[in-house]
Amino acid sequence: MYNQIDFTQNPNDLFLNPARDPGLSFLKEPEFIWRAHDPAVIKGFAASAHASIGHRIEGFLTITERHKTFDKAIEINTVPVLLRDAWFRKSHVVASGKFILSGASGIRLLNRYCWKNQGAGRDPEQVLRAFFAQSAADPENAVLSLMTGALPQGLGFAIECRNTFNYYHFLTESLGQLCLVADSGVQGPIYFHYPNQSDKTRSFVMDFVEQLFPELVHRIRFERAPWHHDAVISPFNFANAYFQLPESVVGNLDDHAPSDQYWQGRVATRSAQSVLSMNSFDASLKKLRARALAAIAGKDFGYLPKRFWVGRDEGKSRLRKMDGEDEILEMLGLFGFVSVAFERLSPLEQIALLANAEMMVSYHGAGFANMLFANPEAYIVELGTLQTATFRWGDFWRCAHVSGCRYISFFADYNTVNPEVDPHFSNDGIVPVRLSQSGLAQVMSFIVMALGKTPQLNRAEDVARLGRQMVAVGAFRRAAELFEKHHGLEVGNLDLSLARAEAYEKLGQYTEQLASLYCAYRADPSRWGTLVQVIWCARKTNDLETIRAGLAVLREAFPERFQAFVKDRPWFQKLAD
Numbered sequence: 001m002y003n004q005i006d007f008t009q010n011p012n013d014l015f016l017n018p019a020r021d022p023g024l025s026f027l028k029e030p031e032f033i034w035r036a037h038d039p040a041v042i043k044g045f046a047a048s049a050h051a052s053i054g055h056r057i058e059g060f061l062t063i064t065e066r067h068k069t070f071d072k073a074i075e076i077n078t079v080p081v082l083l084r085d086a087w088f089r090k091s092h093v094v095a096s097g098k099f100i101l102s103g104a105s106g107i108r109l110l111n112r113y114c115w116k117n118q119g120a121g122r123d124p125e126q127v128l129r130a131f132f133a134q135s136a137a138d139p140e141n142a143v144l145s146l147m148t149g150a151l152p153q154g155l156g157f158a159i160e161c162r163n164t165f166n167y168y169h170f171l172t173e174s175l176g177q178l179c180l181v182a183d184s185g186v187q188g189p190i191y192f193h194y195p196n197q198s199d200k201t202r203s204f205v206m207d208f209v210e211q212l213f214p215e216l217v218h219r220i221r222f223e224r225a226p227w228h229h230d231a232v233i234s235p236f237n238f239a240n241a242y243f244q245l246p247e248s249v250v251g252n253l254d255d256h257a258p259s260d261q262y263w264q265g266r267v268a269t270r271s272a273q274s275v276l277s278m279n280s281f282d283a284s285l286k287k288l289r290a291r292a293l294a295a296i297a298g299k300d301f302g303y304l305p306k307r308f309w310v311g312r313d314e315g316k317s318r319l320r321k322m323d324g325e326d327e328i329l330e331m332l333g334l335f336g337f338v339s340v341a342f343e344r345l346s347p348l349e350q351i352a353l354l355a356n357a358e359m360m361v362s363y364h365g366a367g368f369a370n371m372l373f374a375n376p377e378a379y380i381v382e383l384g385t386l387q388t389a390t391f392r393w394g395d396f397w398r399c400a401h402v403s404g405c406r407y408i409s410f411f412a413d414y415n416t417v418n419p420e421v422d423p424h425f426s427n428d429g430i431v432p433v434r435l436s437q438s439g440l441a442q443v444m445s446f447i448v449m450a451l452g453k454t455p456q457l458n459r460a461e462d463v464a465r466l467g468r469q470m471v472a473v474g475a476f477r478r479a480a481e482l483f484e485k486h487h488g489l490e491v492g493n494l495d496l497s498l499a500r501a502e503a504y505e506k507l508g509q510y511t512e513q514l515a516s517l518y519c520a521y522r523a524d525p526s527r528w529g530t531l532v533q534v535i536w537c538a539r540k541t542n543d544l545e546t547i548r549a550g551l552a553v554l555r556e557a558f559p560e561r562f563q564a565f566v567k568d569r570p571w572f573q574k575l576a577d
Contacts, residue, residue, distance in 0.1 A: 005089065005099070007116035011131035015109070016098035018081075018241055019249075020140060023096025025082045025147040026236075027184065033238050033250045034280070036072035040400035040407055043472045044389060047410040047443060049436035050420050057386050057411045068263070068394075070279035072256045073401035077283045078103065078177070078237040080157070080184035082147050086229045088193035091162045093234060101244065103237035103282060104173050105160055107273060110240070114270065125270055132243045132268035142246045151233075157186040158232045161194040164201040164222065167342075168366035171208070172399065176288035177235045178213045184233045190219045193227050204347070211347040212291055237282055243268035278394030285372060285402045292351045292373050301352035305338045307451075308353070310362035313343035322363045322383065323415040324435030331444050332361060335451060342367045354378065354403075359451065363433045364388040368396050374405035379450050382409040383433050383443065391425060406473055408446070412439045442466075454481055460489045464496040471503050479503035480512075490516065494523040494530075501533070510540045518546075528558040532565060535572070544575065551576040 007014070018024055044064070046057035087094040092105050099109055110128060117124035135141055159177045162169035174192065181190060194201075201222065210217050242250045243266055253276070257263045262271045309332055311325075329339060337359075342350050354360065354373040357380075362368070364384040371380050380400070384393070389411045400407035413419040415434035423431045435443070445466050448455050450473075457463050463486045470479035483490070483500045490496040497520035504513040514537045521530045531554050538546035551572060555562040566573040 005092070005112070007113050008120070011113070011128060014099060014113070015131070016095055016100050017135060017141065017244070018100070018236065019142070019144055019245060021096065021098055023084050023086075023098065024100065024236070025084075025145050027080055027082060027147050027233075029144070029146070030077055030079050030238070032077050034074050034076045034242070034253070036256055037075055037401070038404070039070070039073040039279075040397070040404050041473050042069075042397055042400055042407045043469075044393065044409040044411060045442070045446075045469055045472075047383075047412045047435070047439040048386075049413055049438050052420055053386060053413060057389065060386065060389055061411075063262075067258050067261045068275050068278065069258055070253075070256045070275075072279075074253065074256065074276070074280035075283050075286060076237060076239045076242075076280050078180065078235050080180045080186075080233050081236040082151070083158075083229070083232050083234050086158065086232050086234065088158065088160055088225045088227045088229075090195040090225055091160055093158075093160050100236065101240035102235070103239055104162070104169075104277075106237075106240040107277060108162075110270070110273065128270075129268050135244045136246055136266060139246065141244075142248050144249070151185060152231050154188050155186055156188040156191055156229065156232050157181050157184060158191040158193060158227075158229060158234045160225075160234075161192050163196045164192070164194045164205050165196060166366065167202070167204060168369045168395070170205055171369045171372070172282075172285065175208055175212070176282065176284035178209070178216060179284050179287035179291060180235055181216060186233050188219070189221050190216060191227070191229075191232075192220065192222050193225045194222065195225050198222075198224060204343075208347045212288075212295055235284065239276060239280060239282075240273070242266070242276065243273065274394070278397045279401075281398035281401050285398065289372055289402050293355060296348050296352045296355060299348065299352070301349065301356065304349065304353050304356065305336075305340065306356060306358040307332075307335065307337045308357070308360055309337050309339045310360060310365075310367050311339050311341050312365070313341040321415075322433045322435065324412075324433075324440060325363070327437075327440055328361070328383075328435060328443065331440070332447070335448070335453075337361065342370065359447065361447065364392065364430070368407075369399050371396065371399040371405055371407060372402050374400075374403040376404040378403075378405045379447075380405055380407050381443070381447065382407070383435060384409055384411050385414050385431065385433055386411055387414070387423060387425065387431060392430070408473060410439070410443050410446075412436065449478055449482065450475065452478075454478075454485050457486065460486075460493040460496045463489055464493070464499040467496075467499045467503060471499075471506060476503055476506040480507060480509075490519055492523050494520050494527075497523055498530075501537075505537075510537060513537050514541060514543065514546070525557070528554065528561045531558070532561075535565075547572070548575050 044061045046054045048054040083095040085096045093100045114124040159174050161174045254265055263275050264272055350370055351373045354370050355375055357378045359379040361381040364382055413434040415432035445455050446469055467479045467482050480503050490500055497516050501513045501516035517534045517537055521534055535547055535550040
């Protein structure tokens, strides 16, 4: 009974207002609500053997980069709060009769509200938007409710868990909250509340607690929901409060956000909340990383590999056999990679493995949460599908942003009877990956380049693609080395010439950029845009002769474009006359 949630209620009656409703008090004024950091390098590439799937992957990646990617990673604060009359129901928290919209748990509540109210005669998303807008516009919500007096004697600290068997959810949502215990001043028991059967609890849960929080182990209790506390300290994350509280409290992220097609400022669309989630991380994860790296400091982990493929221990994890795994393992072995399974390593070994890694390669799985511990120079290479791109990719961005590593995903094919048909997530779950021979060649070419070796390729399109991938991950010098090794292949090839120009521009080698742009224009003289690029680049090198020649060709071949180009640029007009 206590686990049941009535989603037919009005949002004002269902969801707690953290500024005004009784039941939640902040121990002190938060140091910050959010703050911006330099982001990790996160890139995805299509590696499908099927043109139809490849086209869809490319479209998804273009939309993600242009419309869903912030220019900064946003650290969102999590602080300890005092809850009164607190119920832990399933993987959610209730205070004084209302559900708390905190972090990932809050996102799940909002999603369930929309699912449960589909077809109920009203648009649930519109109802939620109105609820958030009304709350954010209310000036009385501009002051957070602060606790008065001393903490009650014997008070505990309670953490909700999505479950105690999924490594990703426990590591990224629950474990790091132990970092807040000291900040709360609580000396009593520490509770993990979870909804699953106790026999599903995995050993890694206590293994990580014991290794990273040894001073707290004697206080830890695992109690299955539903569970009630008259009063308890619990973590509160401000991600959903960004839309729920006035701008004077939570600030404005628009300067870091992409176009408003998917991000509509502080309008609480489901899309906007999803975009914020993938571009942000819980402040407790940053603290967890620091604690984890401190735990391995001074210890000898020299026996662990720096280049490795992550497989799975069939007895301890859900097996999703990748078609093409044997082939890529054979190829990786040529470059010093060894196969490991996280399930066979202790928590400190897992942390050290990533902290000292040069490159990790694997197919999609919960183990990518260990990016949290990676060093910033590490390449973390994931093999996934259009399905994992759509449903899971953004979930792992937060781990990459915390560490600042290079998270590179190649989206290949479904290992299904008909790989050109999308699986149904509700029926099929996450389906395995199929890596074709062409996909294998593409992935290995990238890996070889990233490791400092330049492959010999035969086709201009392969050189252009690999060069662009190197530019995308910030390896501009490696891209130039690739193009120099294949010098001459760009002649008559528009795509390769433009790829070369992009790399040289990033390096500030404008003479080489100009030569590449001229080669691109010669490959396809019908592209007036390339001619304009030639003119602008020539200006950077102060090559007046090329500017005059370019302007003359632009005026003769594209008179309307010429007039538009020189209209408000008298310097160019003077050179053209």
